[in-house]
Amino acid sequence: MSEQRTTKQAFQGSLHNDPVIQRLFERVPQKVQDSFTEEQLIHLKVAVGSRGWGEHTVDIRGSFRGWKHRYYYVMLFGRNRRQLSPGQQHIHNLLSAGLLSVLLMGGLLLGFMVLYLLKSALGIDLLPNHSLGLWDWFKS
Structure with a gap:
């Protein structure tokens, strides 16, 4: 009491x-x-x-009238303070690995493009009579 x-x-x-x-x-x-x-x-x-x-950093809420009912929408964005369930953690790990793979592949592709353009600028021809057309595109 x-x-x-x-x-x-x-x-x-x-x-x-x-x-x-x-x-x-x-x-x-x-x-x-x-x-x-x-x-x-x-x-x-x-x-x-x-x-x-x-x-939340972004907290947008609203509602609108539909044909027969009212509907609401919510958009929240902020730091996640919740504990993830094992299933959510598994999905998070898969998505993180996928994103890391895409970023790594993009970085490698960009790196190879820069090397190819540098090779072409220096006049080095590794495969005679064969071109990707990247140097011509870059010059134009």
């Missing part, structure tokens, strides 16, 4: 200024806001406080 009283005293007075409660009250009419007791606000803060509103 004394633990509840201490918690209640800690929140009393500053509870309406609390960011979680303010964010919640943005969506609640003033008449309903005034009807909450301090104890109810404490329980709301505990229940909703772990939600982590506004912690």
